[in-house]
Amino acid sequence: MTTKFMTLERFINEQEQLHPNATGEFSGLLHDLSLAAKLVWREVSKAGLVNILGATDRMNVSGDVVKKLDEFADETIYKAMDHGGHVCVMASEENEDILHIPDEYQAGKYVLLYDPLDGSSNIDANITIGSIFSVFMRITSGGRGTLQDCLQPGYKQVAAGYVIYGSSTIFVYSTGHGVHGFTLDPSVGEFLLSHENIRIPRRGKIYSLNEGNFSSWSEGMQRYVNFLKVSDKSSNRPYSLRYIGTMVGDAHRTLLYGGIFAYPADLKNPQGKLRLMYECSPMAYIIEQAGGRSSNGTQSILNVVPTSLHQHTPVFLGSEEDIKICEEFLQGKL
Numbered sequence: 001m002t003t004k005f006m007t008l009e010r011f012i013n014e015q016e017q018l019h020p021n022a023t024g025e026f027s028g029l030l031h032d033l034s035l036a037a038k039l040v041w042r043e044v045s046k047a048g049l050v051n052i053l054g055a056t057d058r059m060n061v062s063g064d065v066v067k068k069l070d071e072f073a074d075e076t077i078y079k080a081m082d083h084g085g086h087v088c089v090m091a092s093e094e095n096e097d098i099l100h101i102p103d104e105y106q107a108g109k110y111v112l113l114y115d116p117l118d119g120s121s122n123i124d125a126n127i128t129i130g131s132i133f134s135v136f137m138r139i140t141s142g143g144r145g146t147l148q149d150c151l152q153p154g155y156k157q158v159a160a161g162y163v164i165y166g167s168s169t170i171f172v173y174s175t176g177h178g179v180h181g182f183t184l185d186p187s188v189g190e191f192l193l194s195h196e197n198i199r200i201p202r203r204g205k206i207y208s209l210n211e212g213n214f215s216s217w218s219e220g221m222q223r224y225v226n227f228l229k230v231s232d233k234s235s236n237r238p239y240s241l242r243y244i245g246t247m248v249g250d251a252h253r254t255l256l257y258g259g260i261f262a263y264p265a266d267l268k269n270p271q272g273k274l275r276l277m278y279e280c281s282p283m284a285y286i287i288e289q290a291g292g293r294s295s296n297g298t299q300s301i302l303n304v305v306p307t308s309l310h311q312h313t314p315v316f317l318g319s320e321e322d323i324k325i326c327e328e329f330l331q332g333k334l
């Protein structure tokens with residue numbers, strides 16, 4: 001039984017007090033992100049109603065043009081973040097180039113990268129989708145931020161997190177002091193602390209990947225997945241397969257239950273399919289903060305030095321022991 005209600009806002013403020021030199025800028029950024037999450041949630045929860053409410057030809061009842069949800073989420077997050085004075089530059093999975101802060105607003109010392117709506121091809125089937133964010137401290141001094149500020153390796157993140165719009169809406173984030181989850185109570189419009197200091201199990205029994213790609217994986221990857229299916233009581237095999245096709249949902253389940261989420265390289269996507277900066281790096285930060293492990297097959301995702309905004313990477317996230325075994329198969333040691 002909960003002894004006190006801890007809202008996300010209050011939690012952020014209390015965390016700030018642990019840092020006597022904090023200016024409040026970082027807390028302000030997190031507050032803006034939580035507002036962005038609620039605005040996106042409000043629209044996501046109406047997905048599918050547009051047609052019932054009389055929309056015709058992408059126009060809603062008030063005559064406004066109805067935007068695709070991923071475009072809506074992209075603009076909403078940008079607009080919630082552009083004028084707080086906390087961010088100097090942003091980049092989004094939906095946009096080719098970096099996003100500048102409008103001239104009339106002050107530029108801050110943080111850099112925000114985000115995937116506004118991950119899993120958007122699942123929207124029409126009412127399946128879990130989410131938003132992912134990654135925050136860095138700027139490395140250029142003065143002026144408005146540049147591409148250089150955005151292209152930083154994951155270990156330099158000062159915060160990362162995601163919002164899942166599922167059976168409930170959950171905001172999960174870390175600033176390097178544990179991973180915490182807050183569930184939205186829509187009746188009061190507040191995120192309430194529901195998952196304090198999440199720790200991923202050291203080993204799980206679920207694997208999560210698109211096994212339809214089996215024939216175009218490396219031999220090591222194929223052997224690893226076959227290994228997971230062999231019966232062995234002492235290591236809880238065979239593992240169960242769970243795959244939604246929304247990375248943020250599959251990774252969230254992996255965070256809570258353990259096991260492995262992977263999108264390996266294949267013949268069609270030799271560099272992997274998922275994006276380093278918007279999907280893999282922030283989720284790797286969360287998983288590692290919770291005591292898990294991330295890998296691109298040879299090193300932690302957090303050590304990969306990015307060379308372009310939209311680059312892809314093979315990704316393996318999950319329980320420490322599961323990822324280690326997977327790496328050994330990939331490297332031909334098993």
Ligand code: AFP
Binds near residue numbers: 120245248263273
């Ligand atoms: P969409 O946003 O286009 O639905 O893509 C989702 C995604 O980037 C990621 O969230 C999933 O893990 C992955 O793609 C699913 O890819 P496959 O359909 O190839 O399994």
